[in-house]
Amino acid sequence: MTEPSAKRGIAVEQAVVYGLLTALGLFAFVVALGYGLFLDEFRVGPGLVPAVVGGLITLIAGWELVATLRGQRTPHDKGLAEIVAAAAEAPPGGVSSDDDLPGGTLPSGEQAGEGTSDGVDIFGRTAAMRGRQLVIVFVALTVSVLLVPLLGFLGSFFLLSLFISAAVERRSWISATIVSFAAVAVIYLVFVVFLRVPLPAGLIGIGG
Amino acid sequence: MLDNLVLGFSTALTPENLLWCFVGVLIGTVVGVLPGLGSTTGVAVLLPLTLSLEPVTGLIMLAGIYYGSQYGGTITSVLISTPGEASSVVTTLDGYQMARQGRAGAALAISAIGSFVAAIISLGLLVALAPPFARFALDFGPPEMLAVMILGLATIVSFAGDNRALGLLMALTGLLISTVGVEPGSGTSRFTFHSIYLLGGVPFVEVMIGLFAVGEVLYQIREGAAAPIRAGFRELLISKADLKRSAAPILRGSFLGFLFGILPGAGSTLASFMAYGIEKRVSKRGHEFGTGAIEGVAAPESANNAAANANFVPTLTLGIPGGATTAVLLGAFMINGIQPGPLLFDEQPALVWGLLASFFIGNVILLVLNLPLAPVFAQILRVPYGYMYPMILLTSLVGAYSISNSMYSVWVVLIFGIIGYFMKRLDLPMAPLVLGLVLGPLFEKALVQTSAIGDGNIGIVFTRPLALAVMALAIIQIVAPSLMARLLRRRNSSRARKADQAAEDKTEEHSHG
Known part of the structure; x- marks a missing residue:
């Protein structure tokens, strides 16, 4: 910062x-x-x-x-x-001179990770890399919504999940495919089977 | 009164409602534990899922998420000094110190017990106070409602962020967004740009999903992942001495939290901060605060839970949400075709009392879950965010679509997702925007009616004593922080001087001895 x-x-x-x-x-x-x-x-x-x-x-x-x-x-x-x-943090008499008083100045909503916002996170990503990642995720999100009329809701969101897991989060293609497939299957079960939401199937007719 | 409670429990204790209450509080605890996921996000993302349920069942589950997250938020505050919820920020001060001293179990236990006691006290107050208040509010005319809404906006503006000008700016932006669409009074279509979608206005549930779910996810991606957690556990037992020390703080926190929670616009975060600040002053062990005093955990944790329940007083009786999460819950009422307000208690007794009774049941479930299982919940933190956010994104988008089966909703979510990201990044408070958006149509309606009553003179607000009193309260809200700041600064500096003096005296004594 x-x-x-x-x-x-x-x-x-x-x-x-x-x-x-x-x-x-x-x-x-x-x-x-x-x-x-x-x-x-x-x-x-x-x-x-x-x-x-x-x-x-x-x-x-x-x-x-x-x-x-x-x-x-x-x-x-x-x-x-x-x-x-x-007022609560500035104790009278200065009792807590303990210098590792945790999170005392954390404004609500921010996390302790904030302190490292310009540093490298646990996956070794710098702030600039994370900024790029954010743009990629947002563009992917927009593209996948645009693809809904073509691929259907489930089809295009399967691709979105696959892309984010494999390309952005750098997981292996196998685990990314499994996780994405499971996610889409759960969404299908909950929304289409259980809630009977008519999800758009798209031109190719995947899901829905 | 007793009839109502019997009606409530008979509604809440049906197997279906019981099941969804359990699901709600369980999800709430998980949502509370996860740092990137607040109760508002949780309720917004899961709201579409409840649309196929009975309204009362859906609301029981969504409310369960809200108060369940107050329990869950504590777990991470204590174990890793990372609050899972804004209302648990202040718990990090003493809770984490206790954990470092190997007393994490005691801290978690006392916050579960404190939360439970606070919930029961505040529910008792809620059950006792809400119906007479609703009856009282039946006499509210448009001028009084106008004044109460201004009070709600003033409260949220002065408490939501650390900058009141920006809070006001966001509340106004919310009001402006709410004017999009056909104006009901005259039929004028405003800011619709010949779009048929905009004629119906900007749908606020979609806005909330965008701001709190997608915006939050985007922000978390930018912030980077926090280190995974290794939480060790030694002692789970809480001693009798601890319980004895905490009894008074829990009681004080409960009543204080209820008082703050009942204000329209003040959420549970404020209540927890105030309870900590006041407990520090009142308690005999005030000087130990910040070093792992159990009172510093008990008081704010009781207060935030009491406030979460008290928030339902303005939400249910006036239709004016107490905070961001109750604003989303208000959206859940409205999307089910239920308009909270003074009439709700008469028109939908089974729903209101069923909901209130479910709070009792939910809190019992939470106590049973949290006392032994807090360390188990903490393990959820090991799931890296990278696995979680694609799921949150997918659920948000599909959920948004299912609200009205339209891609328009999905685009609204996406647009407000990017707006939400920039608001988080630039520290623009979201709660005022949401409240402005929800209250906008009601505000304008009350304004139009008030001017009709006064034959074009809005000044009639100032001739109604009740409206005038509420407006005065609103003005105090806006002015008080500056006055308080000045007062506290003066007091602190004089205290610091005294403390220095005392320290000097002490060292002198020592040197003499």
């Missing part, structure tokens, strides 16, 4: 997201004006909520965008939970 490049990467992503949200809010605001803010006698019309919400989004996201562009990390004014946690 201390690497400046990683920090700048996050800042760029932040700027893009805030920029998109600003644009989205502005768009919603302008479009909502056309829906009519008020009905007769100033009763709330269909455009009022989206216009007000869109306007507020523009203001807040725009503010965050400017702050990010000016190089400020978002000021994390802490919520109540974090304040209490912080």
Whole structure:
């Protein structure tokens, strides 16, 4: 986390997201004006909520965008939970000088693995490799959904599982095939046989 | 009251409901143990599976996942200092220290017992308080509902993340997404871009599966795998002394957790933090906290379980979810055609009381499962994430499809999956977005009705005393954290000064002696 490049990467992503949200809010605001803010006698019309919400989004996201562009990390004014946690962590009298106090500063939702986010994980993958992996998994996911009309739900998700297990997670082809087949079989049993969901069979007609 | 409980237990004790209750709490425990999988994800992924069940059976199972995960989340907090659930983060402080001292068994046992006691206390309170509250809420007009929804959003904004501006931004984004589709009042179609799919609005169960399941998986891939766990076990027994020390913290944690859980918008995470903080101040052994004090495990673990149950008070009686997981559960109600709210207790007594009775049964099952089997559950951690996430992805996509038998749902999941990934990466809180999305239509309806009552004047909210009081509470929620922070800082610095003084005195004494 201390690497400046990683920090700048996050800042760029932040700027893009805030920029998109600003644009989205502005768009919603302008479009909502056309829906009519008020009905007769100033009763709330269909455009009022989206216009007000869109306007507020523009203001807040725009503010965050400017702050990010000016190089400020978002000021994390802490919520109540974090304040209490912080108060609990700074024990009066300094009893726990135990320096391996675990996870004391873990914000909720983050894991202990976070500390190694720029390091190498147990499979010897670097952050850059994991980033690539993420892109591959997401592209594979999208492609498999696009393939559903052709291969059917079960067919294309068998391929997805096979691809992720073998190519991304580097398991042997045999175990990847077995695991993927088992997964698709379980899904078939649960959804098609038990829940009677008519899964699309696709052109070739696998499953469904 | 007694009739209701009898009705509830006769509903919950049918073999089918009993079976699914067991399945729910078992899955909940597993979901709680797995660090990459929270209760919200678990409920979102498995929601489509329950659609073929009776509504009450499906809800019993989904609720079981929710409170079951409160038990499971503790196991990893204690054994490897990696909370499986956000609400167990604070348990790592003392729980892991206890495990290092070879007292993991005692820590796990006390948290199971504490969770159980808290569950029973909070369920008693829930059963006693929810019906009168629902009756009271029957008198709520649109202005009061509007105020309560604002309170819910204010609470979640101030507690969900560490940055309130971003929380507000996400809540607003959720509200904006909820306006997509045909506006019921005037029939105007908003933001539909001539798409027939968008006319019906953005379906929120799919959004939740996308955010909490797919987004979470993508984020975990980016974060990398955590080291596999080797959990050793020495002592499983808990001593009488431990039980005696923990009794008061468990009771305090239970009531405190219930109080926080009952607030619309405040989840069990907040309750566990508050219980730890307050216990530290109140307890005679407060100075031992952080070094493996059993009170530091007992109090927050009781509190998070009590809060999880208390969350159902606003969810069932007002239709306003207490947190992210109850928001997903609210989605489960709605997709079954049930609208939680004050009328629910009168209209669906078998469902409400069956659900509440199943909580009692589920907690008994959890205690029986967790006391002897916690180390067994911990073994699940040996399954590497690489084996798990393809399964989570497949289940999410197929589950989403089965909600309305349409590929549109699958695309919604995929799109919100990538949005969820970026939200996690950039620390944008998800709970406010989900709550905004769920409350959006109700919020707008209440707003329209309020303006109709006031003949175009929304200011009528301020002339209704109850609505005014609730709004005041909402404003306090937003302002309080800044005030509290200032107060605590001042207190801490003065305390630190005193402590320094004391330490100096001590060293002087020593040098004299």
